[in-house]
Each structure stands twice: as C-alpha cells, then as structure tokens.
Amino acid sequence: MIEIRNLVKYYGDIKAVDDVTFTVNRGEILGFLGPNGAGKTTTMNILTGFLSATSGTVTINGHDILEEPQLAKKSIGYLPENPPLYLDMTVIEYLKFVAELKGVSADQRLRQLAEIMKLVRITDVSNRLIKNLSKGYRQRVGLAQALVGNPEVLVLDEPTVGLDPKQIIDIRNLIKELGKKHTIILSSHILPEVQAVCERVVIINRGAIAAEDTPEGLSKKMAKTSRIELTAEGPVKEIIQKIRMIPGVEHVDAIIEKEDGITIFEIENKTGEDVRRQVFFEMARSSWPIIEMKSLDPTLEDIFLQVTSNQQTGKRG
Amino acid sequence: MTRIQAVFKRELAAYFRSPIGYVLFAIFMTISGLYFASGILYANIDLVGELNFIQSFLFIIVPVLTMRTFSEDRKNGTEVLLFTSPASSLEIVLGKYFAALSLFLIMTAGTLSHLVITALYDGLIDASVWGAYIGFIFLGVAYVSIGCFASALTENQIIAAVISFVIMLVMMLLNFVSSMLGSVASTLISKINLFGLSDVQIGSAGSAVTKALQWLNPTTRISNFVNGIFELSPILFFVSMAAVFIYLTNRIIEKRRWSQR
CATH class of the missing domain: 3.40.50.300 (P-loop containing nucleotide triphosphate hydrolases)
Incomplete structure (x- = not known):
C-alpha cells in the first residue's frame, strides 16, 4: 500500500x-x-x-x-x-x-x-x-x-x-x-x-x-531482564542484603524512601526466573511487611529509552 | 478546472470575510469618487483623467490587494492542505491569481457608476474612455501578477506588499530614469571603450538603453488606448508579462518544495 x-x-x-x-x-x-x-x-x-x-x-x-x-x-x-x-x-x-x-x-x-x-x-x-x-x-x-x-x-x-x-x-x-x-x-x-x-x-x-x-x-525482544517493584517496611540495608542472596536476583536498589520506614525497591532478575515467591518468603521470615509487589514488564517506554538513549536529539521534526 | 474554480471561489470570498476587501473597495471608490466629484464641481467631467488618477495609486492598492495571496497560507500552514491535495501547484496559483484579479475588476466596475451618471446627464463618453478602461484593466492584469509573485516570496504579508510596491514603483519610474540611465550607460561605455567606438555609436548605444527601459514601462504602453487607438501589441505585452510572473510564481512554489534548506 x-x-x-x-x-x-x-x-x-x-x-x-x-x-x-x-x-x-x-x-x-x-x-x-x-x-x-x-x-x-x-x-x-x-x-x-x-x-x-x-x-x-x-x-x-x-x-x-x-x-x-x-x-x-x-x-x-x-x-x-x-x-x-x-x-x-x-x-x-x-x-x-x-x-x-x-x-x-x-x-x-x-x-x-x-x-x-x-x-x-x-x-x-x-x-x-x-x-x-x-x-x-x-x-x-x-x-x-x-x-x-x-x-x-x-x-x-x-x-x-x-x-x-x-x-x-x-x-x-x-x-x-x-x-x-x-x-x-x-x-x-x-x-x-x-x-x-x-x-x-x-x-x-x-x-x-x-x-x-x-x-x-x-x-x-527487549526482555533481557524482568523487574519487580517492591514496597516494603523495614531496614533498607538489611532488606537489600537479604534479597541479594536470593538466587536469580541480579540487582537490588532502593528507589524511593518514604516516611515511616517504608521503601520502594527495584529488583532486577535474570530472564525467565520469577523470584517473587522467594522474595515473599524471605521478607516474611524477617517479619518485614510487604506493602506492595508488582512485576514490571518492559514497556515500550523502556525499549524507546534503550533505543534512543545513547543518541542525542535536537533535529528538525 | 474545477480545482482552479475551488481555489478561486474560496480566495475571492476570503477578501470579503475579512475587512480587507471592503476597505480596498472603499479606498478605491473614495479616490475615484473624489476626482469625479471635483469634475462635477468644475463642470468638467474627465473620465480618462479619472482613470489616470487612480492608476497613479495602483502601485499602493495592488500590493495591499495581493499581499495575502500566498503569504497567508504559508504562515497559517494551510498551504499543506493545498499542496498535498490532488491539485497541481499551477492550478492553485491560477486560482489565486484570478481571485485577486477579480477583486481588481470588481473595484474597477465600481467606477462604472460614474460612467452611468455621466451618460444620464448627456456627458461625453467616447472611444477614449473605453480605451482608457481597456488599458487600465490590462495594466491590472500585469500588476496583480507582480503582486502574487511578491507574495509567493515570503510568509510576511508586509514584506510581500513592500516587494511588489518596489517592483511597480521602479516600473513607473522607468519613464523618468530611462533617459538618465541611458546617458549613464553611454558615459560608462566611453570610459571603458574596449572596441574603439565612435561618439555617435556610443550615443546610439545610450539611447538604445533608454528605449529598452521605456519598452519595459507599462504605463507608457497604454497611452495609445487613451487616444482611442486599439492596438494588439500592448495587450500582448501585458498578458505576456502576467504569464511570465505567474510562471515565476509557480516556479518559486515548486522550488520551495525541492529546497534543501
């Protein structure tokens, strides 16, 4: 056409x-x-x-x-x-x-x-x-x-x-x-x-x-890693340490620290491995309550950023 | 043809959707009316003189009339609609040109009322009046094309008006400056006389320049019409001048599409 x-x-x-x-x-x-x-x-x-x-x-x-x-x-x-x-x-x-x-x-x-x-x-x-x-x-x-x-x-x-x-x-x-x-x-x-x-x-x-x-x-195509967003209450350093021990987890980061000791973490794990259950049990064992946990699929946004991030913009449209 | 018509209708109507059509018509009628009224006052109605009088204002009226032709579309982005439609750029240029010319003709037709009044009181309407009208209209045919050309050059209406004003002014001034430029040319030739020309030859070269410049001057071309002499050559002159400027307008628009800037 x-x-x-x-x-x-x-x-x-x-x-x-x-x-x-x-x-x-x-x-x-x-x-x-x-x-x-x-x-x-x-x-x-x-x-x-x-x-x-x-x-x-x-x-x-x-x-x-x-x-x-x-x-x-x-x-x-x-x-x-x-x-x-x-x-x-x-x-x-x-x-x-x-x-x-x-x-x-x-x-x-x-x-x-x-x-x-x-x-x-x-x-x-x-x-x-x-x-x-x-x-x-x-x-x-x-x-x-x-x-x-x-x-x-x-x-x-x-x-x-x-x-x-x-x-x-x-x-x-x-x-x-x-x-x-x-x-x-x-x-x-x-x-x-x-x-x-x-x-x-x-x-x-x-x-x-x-x-x-x-x-x-x-x-x-772009789903090399999948990510999890975890909102939990507890000591930040120890939580990061604990989660890092879980097999399959590549990277953990505290993104936002909220009031009352609640923190939002981002967990990156290797492709195909869903670590949400292990994360739950680890957190439960230490009595750190999970407020929220969700899996972040790579959005077009990620792809877009990945595709365009190492390049500069600024030309005529 | 239907596409030329579509553009033509829209453009002509556009003059009357904004005040510009009315204002121009009013100015035109005021100028001609003043001359006509003063003629009545002195019991000496001169319709040929009236047209001559308006003619000396054309280099202001026509630029204002044509300045929006292409500039406005370019500024508002409506040219995208026109030039991505199945209409060719020449069809669009012609539609716009005829619309502007029509407004000029409508304004000219307004002065026919003076003719009617003159006739009602048994005034003199002879061949020279009709000749003056024909000359005036063909002058408009050429001038409007110049205005359209200037409008295609820029997206700024004021600049478009100034450009066409300058072109028309230069054409009108050719009468005065042609002999001067002719003598300038002969002086220049005598200063750098490469071919060893005699004074007579240099003099004739100078007068040739004068003649050529006068040939380009549109206003002298209509003088014979006023004397009641109908000639084809001035008509051809004006029509070809319009054709050249319409052609150039079209080229400019085409060129912009191909431009690498």
Whole structure:
C-alpha cells in the first residue's frame, strides 16, 4: 500500500531523514514513533508530497508520489501536526472547499460530508466559524478534512497533541474505528498512544529507523531482564542484603524512601526466573511487611529509552 | 478546472470575510469618487483623467490587494492542505491569481457608476474612455501578477506588499530614469571603450538603453488606448508579462518544495 524506500532528506548540511525504508500494508495501523525532532514530520511531509526527498522513493497504492502526484495524492488524506484550517470559514464551508479541491463530484459532496461530520462528531458545530472552535473540535475538523474524498491512506501527524485526556481518548477511539476501513500511519512521541492504537511500530531517531516490530514483539525482544517493584517496611540495608542472596536476583536498589520506614525497591532478575515467591518468603521470615509487589514488564517506554538513549536529539521534526 | 474554480471561489470570498476587501473597495471608490466629484464641481467631467488618477495609486492598492495571496497560507500552514491535495501547484496559483484579479475588476466596475451618471446627464463618453478602461484593466492584469509573485516570496504579508510596491514603483519610474540611465550607460561605455567606438555609436548605444527601459514601462504602453487607438501589441505585452510572473510564481512554489534548506 505504502512503500518508502531509502528516503533521505537534507536540510543544508543536516540530514533530517537518513535512509528510511519501510512499508505499510493495506488495512494496517502503523505507529511512527520518535522523540521530537527525530524526522517524523519531515518523513510525513515527503510521503504526502508536500516536500520532496533528496533521494529515495515513495509509492502510494502503486503510484510514485513524484511521477504521478495526482493519483498518489488522491489516495492520501493528511492531517499535519497543525491542522490546515481556514479560521475565517465555517466548518461546512471549509469542508465543501476541501471536497471541491479534492475533486469529489458535486452530487456526492453533501452526502459524503454529512457522513464524515457524523463520524467525527462535528455535525453540531457545522455552521460555526472554525476560529471559535476549541482545540479538540479543530482537531476533529482537521481529521474530517483528511477523510474527505474517502482516501485509502490516512497520514496523521501527532493527532492528539495539545488535547485534554478525554479528547485524547475520543480521538484514539476514532482512529481505531477508522483503521477498519483505512490504512493509517500515525506519528507520535507518546508511547501508550502507539501501544493502544497501532498494530506495528516503527521507531525513528535522528532520522534513521531504530527498530520495527509489533508492540508485543518489541517487548519480547527487549526482555533481557524482568523487574519487580517492591514496597516494603523495614531496614533498607538489611532488606537489600537479604534479597541479594536470593538466587536469580541480579540487582537490588532502593528507589524511593518514604516516611515511616517504608521503601520502594527495584529488583532486577535474570530472564525467565520469577523470584517473587522467594522474595515473599524471605521478607516474611524477617517479619518485614510487604506493602506492595508488582512485576514490571518492559514497556515500550523502556525499549524507546534503550533505543534512543545513547543518541542525542535536537533535529528538525 | 474545477480545482482552479475551488481555489478561486474560496480566495475571492476570503477578501470579503475579512475587512480587507471592503476597505480596498472603499479606498478605491473614495479616490475615484473624489476626482469625479471635483469634475462635477468644475463642470468638467474627465473620465480618462479619472482613470489616470487612480492608476497613479495602483502601485499602493495592488500590493495591499495581493499581499495575502500566498503569504497567508504559508504562515497559517494551510498551504499543506493545498499542496498535498490532488491539485497541481499551477492550478492553485491560477486560482489565486484570478481571485485577486477579480477583486481588481470588481473595484474597477465600481467606477462604472460614474460612467452611468455621466451618460444620464448627456456627458461625453467616447472611444477614449473605453480605451482608457481597456488599458487600465490590462495594466491590472500585469500588476496583480507582480503582486502574487511578491507574495509567493515570503510568509510576511508586509514584506510581500513592500516587494511588489518596489517592483511597480521602479516600473513607473522607468519613464523618468530611462533617459538618465541611458546617458549613464553611454558615459560608462566611453570610459571603458574596449572596441574603439565612435561618439555617435556610443550615443546610439545610450539611447538604445533608454528605449529598452521605456519598452519595459507599462504605463507608457497604454497611452495609445487613451487616444482611442486599439492596438494588439500592448495587450500582448501585458498578458505576456502576467504569464511570465505567474510562471515565476509557480516556479518559486515548486522550488520551495525541492529546497534543501
């Protein structure tokens, strides 16, 4: 559906995108993850035909974005980070304009717009000026704009940035819903978002792809150690000593010392060995009450940090 | 074609969603109305003179009219919508150009009311008036393209207005400075006379420079229209000038996409 090959983009001497290659299959929701300035927006601007690459190719639905821009662009709906809204228009005026611009035939226009407005739930504000709408509504109008013309591919650049938690959940559910009919590329620097919505993740850092897998696959791949968080009451040094004696435990650390002698420890153990039972018995033997104990699976966050930590950020997005 | 139309409709309507369309129309009508009213006062209505009078304000009115054309979209990020849509950049440029030109034509049409009043009182409306109108409109065809070009250069509307103001001002001043620049050229040639040219040859080189500069001056080209003489060549001149600037505008926009900065 979308094929990106050896994409390179220079801004002066700075390599914003460095040999990026990936494909997105039909019907897939792909997460495009990276810190701010990793090259996400640049990549998306190139694959929607807004910018041109220094080298490399982008093919949408079999059409090269530079060779057959009209056909390629017809199958893309793009929501940039800042929704491209004409603030002086009403929602319906704006969407009508977009429909004309995208060449939606006149007899289909109104019906299609009504469907889209219903889907993204902006029907009730259709006659209001966009400049008077809240950020959440504006984002939805931006999404509606991307949906006009019923493109097969949706490219969404940080669609939840600047929204409040409820709006974020709304937009995420909407994206999931849209994923049933469309192929979606979604960029984000928020990990739970990608975890919640996407079927596959491409991690980009400093312009280059750092990792690519399903969210679960990435977790497994990186699960060299598993960690336990233990909250217990007792003398810190002795607890650390005792737990260190347990076979399988590699490392123990007191992270936070709370009031009343309660401390939070982090225990790292070798892969595959669950030491929670031994920890319980050891603590019980010394009558140090366990307040809380939980296993910490490596999250995308850990993977992300691991992938990106030894590299610096600070390039254009 | 429908895409040019879509851009055209939106852009033209945008002039009237903000005060700018109304303000420009009001300024235009005030300037022309003042001239017309003073003509009535002295019982000497001169419609050709009126158009000439407005024409000397065009290098301020047109830059204000066109400054937002591309700058605004670039600043607001709405250009992303335009340039990722299936519309080609030329279609977008044409849509915007025709919208700005239409506002110019609407303003010009406003002065037709003066024509109607003149006709009602059996005033003189002869071929020179119609000639002056045709010349004025084609001047607008060229000037608006210059304004669009300037707007494509920058995301700052004020800078866009200043750039087109300067281009138009230089064109208007060509009349005055062309002979001066011609003599400067001949002096320069005589100072560094590499080919051993005679004084007559140097003099004709200087006058050639003057002529070339005058050839570029749009305002002298419409003088024959005012005399009631209809010529194709000035029309071609203005239309090609517009075509050149529209072409350049399109190139600038395309170039920005390819830019490595």
